[in-house]
Amino acid sequence: METPIMQLTDIGKHFCSIKALSNVSIKIIQGECHCLLGDNGAGKSTFIKIMSGVHQPTSGQIYFSGEMTTIESPRSAIDSGIATVYQDLAMIPLMSVMRNFWLGRELVKNIGPFKIMDTKKCNAILMQEMEKMGISLHDPSQSVGTLSGGEKQSVAIARAVYFGAKVLILDEPTSALGVYQTEKVLKTIAKVREKGIAVVFISHNVNHALEVGDKFTVLCRGKTLGTAVRGKIDYAQLQYMMSGEKLN
Amino acid sequence: MFMFNSLVENNLKIISKLKKSLARPDLGAITGTILVFLFFILVARDTGMFSLEGTMNWGIVSSQFIIIAVGACLLMIAGEFDLSVGSMIGFAGIVIAVTSVVWGWPIWLSIIIAFILSMLLGALIGFIVIKTNLPSFIVSLAFLYILRGLTIFGSIHSTQKTIIGGINEVSKGDWLAPLFGGKIFTGLFTWFAEQGWIDVFEFGTRAGQPIVDGIPMMIVWAVVLVIFAHFLLNYTRFGNWIFASGGDAKAARYVGVPVDKIKILMFVFTAFCATVFATCQVIEFGSASADRGVLKEFEAIISVVIGGALLTGGYGSVIGATFGAIIFGVVQQGLFFIGVESSLFRVFLGIILLLSVIFNAHIRKIIIGKG
Numbered sequence: 289m290e291t292p293i294m295q296l297t298d299i300g301k302h303f304c305s306i307k308a309l310s311n312v313s314i315k316i317i318q319g320e321c322h323c324l325l326g327d328n329g330a331g332k333s334t335f336i337k338i339m340s341g342v343h344q345p346t347s348g349q350i351y352f353s354g355e356m357t358t359i360e361s362p363r364s365a366i367d368s369g370i371a372t373v374y375q376d377l378a379m380i381p382l383m384s385v386m387r388n389f390w391l392g393r394e395l396v397k398n399i400g401p402f403k404i405m406d407t408k409k410c411n412a413i414l415m416q417e418m419e420k421m422g423i424s425l426h427d428p429s430q431s432v433g434t435l436s437g438g439e440k441q442s443v444a445i446a447r448a449v450y451f452g453a454k455v456l457i458l459d460e461p462t463s464a465l466g467v468y469q470t471e472k473v474l475k476t477i478a479k480v481r482e483k484g485i486a487v488v489f490i491s492h493n494v495n496h497a498l499e500v501g502d503k504f505t506v507l508c509r510g511k512t513l514g515t516a517v518r519g520k521i522d523y524a525q526l527q528y529m530m531s532g533e534k535l536n
Numbered sequence: 537m538f539m540f541n542s543l544v545e546n547n548l549k550i551i552s553k554l555k556k557s558l559a560r561p562d563l564g565a566i567t568g569t570i571l572v573f574l575f576f577i578l579v580a581r582d583t584g585m586f587s588l589e590g591t592m593n594w595g596i597v598s599s600q601f602i603i604i605a606v607g608a609c610l611l612m613i614a615g616e617f618d619l620s621v622g623s624m625i626g627f628a629g630i631v632i633a634v635t636s637v638v639w640g641w642p643i644w645l646s647i648i649i650a651f652i653l654s655m656l657l658g659a660l661i662g663f664i665v666i667k668t669n670l671p672s673f674i675v676s677l678a679f680l681y682i683l684r685g686l687t688i689f690g691s692i693h694s695t696q697k698t699i700i701g702g703i704n705e706v707s708k709g710d711w712l713a714p715l716f717g718g719k720i721f722t723g724l725f726t727w728f729a730e731q732g733w734i735d736v737f738e739f740g741t742r743a744g745q746p747i748v749d750g751i752p753m754m755i756v757w758a759v760v761l762v763i764f765a766h767f768l769l770n771y772t773r774f775g776n777w778i779f780a781s782g783g784d785a786k787a788a789r790y791v792g793v794p795v796d797k798i799k800i801l802m803f804v805f806t807a808f809c810a811t812v813f814a815t816c817q818v819i820e821f822g823s824a825s826a827d828r829g830v831l832k833e834f835e836a837i838i839s840v841v842i843g844g845a846l847l848t849g850g851y852g853s854v855i856g857a858t859f860g861a862i863i864f865g866v867v868q869q870g871l872f873f874i875g876v877e878s879s880l881f882r883v884f885l886g887i888i889l890l891l892s893v894i895f896n897a898h899i900r901k902i903i904i905g906k907g
Contacts, residue, residue: 363792374790380783381904382850387776392791394773404771433904 291354293318293486294339294370294455299348301334308334309510312348316455321477321487323497326507327530332490335507336457339488340372341365369454373444375464381433385425388432389414389447413450421446421476438469442476449480456480457488462496474500494526506530561844562856564895568842568888569859569866576870585873588734588748598865599758600813602858604832605839606761607809609857610769611802612840615782615849616665616672618658618806621836623683625829628654628814630687633700633824636707643703644712651811657683658807662800672803680833684826691826704822716757716812717819719750754816761809766854778802782849838885839864842892846900863888 292315301309309331316322326332337343338350341359349356352368359365365372379388390410397406411428418425423442432440441461448456458477462470477500481487491497497504505515506529513529576585584590604621611618628650636646661679665672691698707713728734729746737743769775780788781795788795810829818824842860845852868881 362790366792372790374787380780380787380850382783382846382900383776383779387779391776391780391788392793394776396773402767403773405773405776431903431905435905 290317292316292351293353295351296339297349297351299335299338299345299350301331301338301343302346307510309338309345312507312510312512314505314512314515316486316488317503318454318486319481319484320502321481321489321500322503322505323489323491323501324505324507325491325494325497325526325530327492330507330530331510332492332507333459334510336372336459336488336490339365339455339457340370366451369452370457371448371451371453371455372457372459373441373448373461375441375460379432379435379440379444382431384429384431385435385443386410386414386428389417389443389450393451417446417450418443421449421479423476436469437465438472441465441473445473445476445480449483449485453485455486455488457490459490460492461489462491463493470496492530494523494530497526498523561851561853561896561899562859563844564892564899565843565856565859565863568863572863572866572870576866576873580870580874583873585870590873592748592752594865594869596752596754597869598862599752599755600817601835601839601861601864602758603754603761603809603813603816604836605843605857605861606758606765606854607806608833608836609840609843609845609852609854610765610778611806612837612845612847613769613782613849613852614778614799614802615785616662616799616802617676617837618661618803619673619676619833620657620661620679620683621806621810622829622832622834623680623687624654624657624807624810625814625817625832626826627657627683627687628811629818629824629828630691630700630826632815632818633703634690634694637700637702638694643707643710647712647716647815650815651808654807654811655804658804659800661807662803665803666796666799676833688826698826699823700825701823703818703824707819713819714753716753716815719752720756722750725749752820754820757812757816761812762854762858769854774798779850782851784850835864838889841896842888844892844896844899846896847893851900851903860892 294316295314297313299309299312300307312331312335314322314324324332324335334343338345339359341362341364344358344360350359351357352370357368359368359370362372380391383391386407390405395406395410395413396403397409414428415425421442423439423446425443432443435443441458445456445458445461461473461477465473474496477487477489481500489497489501502518503515504518504521504526506513506526508530516526580586585594604625608618608621631650631653632643632646635641635649636643641649657679661672661676664670665675668675688698691700707717725734725746725748729736729744735747737745737747769778777788777793777795777798780793781798785795810832813832814829817828839860840852840857841847842863843853843856843858845857864885867884868878871878871881871884
């Protein structure tokens with residue numbers, strides 16, 4: 289069996305006396321789309337915040353590329369290749385697509401003693417990356433606010449991929465989208481998976497998960513009910529598990 | 537049918553191009569400036585407003601507005617306000633006057649100390665805003681009162697007066713003071729006068745010397761600050777981070793932008809601009825007054841808003857704020873030239889502020905695709 293790029297074992301998390309997670313384990317393998325399903329309040333958000341360094345687990349171990357590690361901050365998660373695309377915080381609407389795409393990692397060139405942003409190169413690489421992802425963009429200087437919800441998610445995904453994400457965590461990328469937009473985002477996810485990147489897809493929509501997922505882990509009231517493999521589970525079973533019943 | 541479709545598509549393209557050019561933050565201010573100039577050229581051309589001397593007059597007033605507007609502009613784009621600018625101007629002026637005139641320090645040291653103190657205070661305001669998560673509106677409002685109170689107290693405590701003169705005497709022969717109170721290109725203007733291109737004094741002790749004998753440092757500072765801030769904002773990665781900090785601080789933090797540091801630095805820069813203003817004024821007038829700079833914070837913010845910046849942060853333009861400040865300076869001095877009661881200037885200000893905010897809200901909708 290392939291070594292997982294990221295493995296979380298027996299993760300527990302308490303907020304004061306409230307148990308948010310207990311004994312959650314998950315193995316994330318390169319080139320696979322791992323769906324994390326669960327109802328609202330099941331602990332999905334807490335779990336991905338632990339994965340992306342926002343929270344520290346109260347108990348349990350995290351392995352990255354086979355080595356035990358701790359993820360201290362969102363920055364250190366990004367540096368080691370764990371990228372998270374949040375549903376509503378993916379982009380800054382008033383800024384251009386180009387400025388958003390490069391935010392925090394702008395390309396600079398030296399003009400005399402000054403370092404200035406290399407706008408030409410930034411634009412060129414952006415357009416190239418968008419094309420690779422199958423996103424048609426008219427103008428790199430158009431503001432992100434003018435993009436549709438699906439396009440925003442896709443641009444944010446493309447950005448994470450370009451900057452070398454090994455594990456891409458997508459927080460409810462499709463939950464606010466219409467049918468057509470959802471289709472676009474799911475296609476983008478499929479492309480990311482083909483590149484050998486591990487995708488963690490968080491959703492409470494079983495249909496969307498079944499469309500792109502290879503593995504399915506269901507969270508319910510802070511506990512996992514096990515991981516199922518594509519083809520060995522169907523809609524009804526997943527839905528049943530999410531509503532709080534045991535896998536049999 | 538096909539032809540109709542392509543026609544529609546072409547029209548849509550033209551409309552979207554038009555919308556894009558409309559969605560420039562500085563468009564309103566530039567149009568406004570042109571209108572204001574047209575108005576005064578028509579109404580005030582015989583009053584000497586557009587002679588060299590008259591131009592210098594509104595040029596200096598506009599520059600004063602520009603200097604504080606530049607600081608307020610970057611800070612507002614970074615998502616914060618500073619209402620302590622006016623009090624900071626009074627504070628810095630009194631610090632210079634007390635240390636140099638009363639305590640007898642060399643004026644270059646006084647100026648440097650004033651800059652250090654105000655910038656530290658700027659950093660403190662920023663730090664409190666970040667740490668408490670309170671709106672900067674409230675924190676800086678507190679400093680508006682604290683600083684003004686301390687300034688008046690300090691001035692009265694050390695000299696029994698709120699106006700301290702004698703700066704001219706102590707700044708004579710100093711190396712740093714001319715950087716704020718001097719003039720450049722004086723040789724050039726003397727040469728112009730010799731050629732008979734510009735007016736000279738006909739009588740008195742300065743007979744034969746040009747009436748306008750150089751470009752005041754106030755104008756030079758304004759130009760330098762505008763170029764610096766515009767370059768920083770639009771062409772560097774730091775500028776990108778300023779936009780991001782004001783646009784959505786949380787999203788910016790997630791991609792590793794040091795939002796706190798940027799906001800604090802922008803408070804420091806605003807304090808720096810206020811101190812430049814104060815120092816220029818103190819050296820030029822030869823005195824400092826504890827009540828100087830009253831209402832300047834609002835004038836700075838109004839210039840920035842006329843310049844197309846959003847009060848909510850994340851969007852704006854230094855060039856726009858500059859034109860906003862020019863509208864301010866030209867109208868204030870223009871009304872004086874045409875002999876209109878100066879109180880009407882405030883009526884004008886209120887109206888143009890309201891119109892700008894309504895206009896900006898509309899532009900914002902266009903940018904975020906809801907227009």
